[in-house]
Amino acid sequence: MMWQWHELTNETKIALEQLQILQMAKLDFNGKSICVTRLEEGFFGIQNTCPHAGAQLHHGHCNKRGVVTCPLHGYKFDMKSGRSVDGNNYKINHYPFKIEDDKLWIGIKQY
Numbered sequence: 744m745m746w747q748w749h750e751l752t753n754e755t756k757i758a759l760e761q762l763q764i765l766q767m768a769k770l771d772f773n774g775k776s777i778c779v780t781r782l783e784e785g786f787f788g789i790q791n792t793c794p795h796a797g798a799q800l801h802h803g804h805c806n807k808r809g810v811v812t813c814p815l816h817g818y819k820f821d822m823k824s825g826r827s828v829d830g831n832n833y834k835i836n837h838y839p840f841k842i843e844d845d846k847l848w849i850g851i852k853q854y
């Protein structure tokens with residue numbers, strides 16, 4: 744498995760840079776709806792659709808460790824790995840970000 748890196752537009756970069764730490768937003772990219780949050784160490788993304796019953800995770804809450812709580816039934820996901828952290832055994836899509844050449848890039852898994 745490898746990450747394929749995609750450059751985001753400058754508008755997207757500017758919009759995400761306006762997020763406060765722990766604030767979440769929805770990013771539509773390449774047909775995917777992604778829940779993005781900002782931690783001290785940078786941006787992290789997971790699929791925005793909760794695998795339990797389809798709530799939008801960006802309406803939930805994120806803590807300092809990067810754990811997102813779904814707004815509907817409170818299932819918890821790690822933004823950095825996409826894994827459940829509440830014993831529910833889900834593994835959802837996650838998306839790393841990086842800044843390189845003053846541009847913001849998102850990683851999408853390539854199998």
Ligand code: FES
Nearest residue numbers: 793795796813816
């Ligand atoms: S829809 Fe997310 S926990 Fe139920």
